[in-house]
Amino acid sequence: MNFTLKIWRQKDAKSHGAFETYKVSDISPDTSFLEMMDILNNNLIHEGKEPVAFDHDCREGICGMCSLHINGHAHGPEQAVTTCQIYMRKFRDGQTIVIEPWRSAAFPVIKDLVVDRGAYDKILQAGGFVSVRTNSVPDGNAIPIPKKDADESMDAAACVGCGACAATCKNGSAMLFVAARVSSLAKLPQGRVEGARRAKAMVAKMDELGFGNCTNTGACQAECPKSISIAHIARLNREFLSAKFED
Amino acid sequence: MSCFLTNSSLGKKLVMSVTGCFLVLFILFHMSMNITLLFSPEAYNMVCEFLGANWYALVGTVILVAGIAIHFIYALMLTVDNYRARGKQRYAVTVKEKGVEWASKNMLLLGWIIIGGLALHLIHFWSKMQLVEIMGSHYFTPEIDGTATVINPANGALLVAYTFSKWYNVLIYILWLAALWFHLTHGVWSMFQSVGWANDTWYPRLKCIAKIVATLVLLGFAVVLILMYLNSGDIIAQMSHWVPEA
Structure with missing residues (x-):
């Protein structure tokens, strides 16, 4: 599967952020959302670019570390699961996915998609x-x-x-x-x-x-x-x- | 205890809930008063006389104004807090979350519409009835169909029939009632939630009760408007020379 990703990039808490567009291709439908992000980061590192910072830990839906506002939904389009439990088969091939950090005055952005x-x-x-x-x-x-x-x-x-x-x-x-x-x-x-x-x-x-x-x-x-x-x-x-x- | 009603988020919500409950009860009382018009314009005028510039009606008016003012000022305070809490940076993509009612996210907008309608309503009726009496006058002279007519401020039936003989007034009031319907569908169940009288068993029941109350209010007021529009000629003719019994 191929996807266009619009991801919020922000250098640090004091900088102004903006969306940047990336393409990922040949993603298996059974890839988890965070694994897809890993693949993107791997590509970025190979291209000599700064990888996207995002929070994650257990990757089995129990630690509460992952976040991400995906296409208008906290933790993505599926109900009752965390971002780490979302699989790419939940999206359409070729779909544009907008990924934003939590937006709340009490959760300031630290970097990219990571908030405090x-x-x-x-x-x-x-x-x-x-x-x-x-x-x-x-x-x-x-x-x-x-x-x-x-x-x-x-x-x-x-x-x-x-x-x-x-x-x-x-x-x-x-x-x-x-x-x-x-x-x-x-x-x-x-x-x-x-x-x-x-x-x-x-x-x-x-x-x-x-x-x-x-x-x-x-x-x-x-x-x-x-x-x-x-x-x-x-x-x-x-x-x-x-x-x-x-x- | 003394200040949590002003400085705590839950205290402020309690104030919204209690004043909201009071306003719902007032609306139901107002609606039942209006319904007397369907049976007898004279009976309606008796209610108007009863609620003129008497001391108890004035006390009631002051309490009502306080209720509306507190409900509205707290709504503004809560909205300012919430606007700040949301932060300057907003989401680029937003969706309607599952099961979230439109009214619940637009209570302030609906509140502004209701306040706007209320201002018009006060100009249409209160300024020509209770205010005239408070100013010490026993009659006022509106221009009905281009001619100055001397009428008693307790002649509410004539005023209502005249106001709603105009189709645009009927339309404006129905739009006003529609905004109130949306406001109540969220407000009525929400006031139970804010004081903690709700749980998963009761949410469907409370939301159903809220819709019933909102619909009763809409129909109760709208039926009077429409019948006044249809029968305005008869009622104006019948009530033009009405004077209160000594």
Whole structure:
């Protein structure tokens, strides 16, 4: 398969970027999107040009490191997968593919397609500790947790923190990420203890870092590679508001 | 507690939700008032007399203005925040995400249309009814069909029939109601989400309720407009010499 790639190139955070067009040819339909990028970079290196910088790590959809806004979609045109799980057979032969970095004021571009997602780490740090007994491993059945709660907690915990939610949101809001973190712990007895403090601290940090306000469009859940539901945002709203009214 | 309503994103959304809920209730109240016109112009005028420049109507007006002002000012504040958060550099390619309603991304635009319609509505009716009474007058003299006519500010039925005898007013109000329909289809379910009263089971139900409320509002107001247009001649003739009972 052959493709025309329009890729955002930017030397560093301070430079102005622009799109550059590249051609890749003889790509196997079973090549993953990131492997296609590797092939492009290999070609560029052989031509003596600067390869395209992009984030990646596990390449199996669990680390949250890959990003990329591909033809208008965070993580490409397929639902519920990360960029590393997209295969070139999902595109048409000869198609032009526009590849952009995440666009959000809180995620500044570092180089080409790499953005600084450190803001999410700062929100996580603001979440603080979880009350658990240390020392020996406790018995798995010592604290009974209803299946429904455990499932909801796990659904939220599937968040890989990739930033697609804030990158997709027209308001640059990180609510789905914060909600997933708050919700996954709030549904478990161990995390419940600090529930109120955590919700307030993480929301305060999110606001401080310049993320926008959620307007319930639902674009985040549509583009989330882990299909995290905005029902978790409703839970965050409950957690936060009840914590505030108790102050 | 004292300031999270102004400095926290979730606090601001709570204010939008509560004021939005209040405005939806007001719209339903206004609609039920209008519907009396379908049964009796005299009954409608009784409602107008009841809601003249009496103290309770004035208190209600002040609360309503505050509700609209807060809802609108907060919308502007949130939009400015969001514009900044989005950053200067935008995507070259954008798409409509799956399941995302057009209205949800255009609430401010719809809000501007609604405010514009509201300004026209106040000029058409409020300035000739409650405002006349607040200014201490007991009548006003609009030019109906080119002749100055002395009418009582509580003669709402005549004013409504006259205003909607013009086809272009009917058209403008229907466009206004259409914008309100879109605004409510997102706003009504969204206000539950913002206070946290929603989950995956309830999203389809809440969105269905929102569409029902929006459609009820659209039909409830539109039916009065259309019937006024069709019957304006009769009602103007019937109500031209109406005076309130002492």
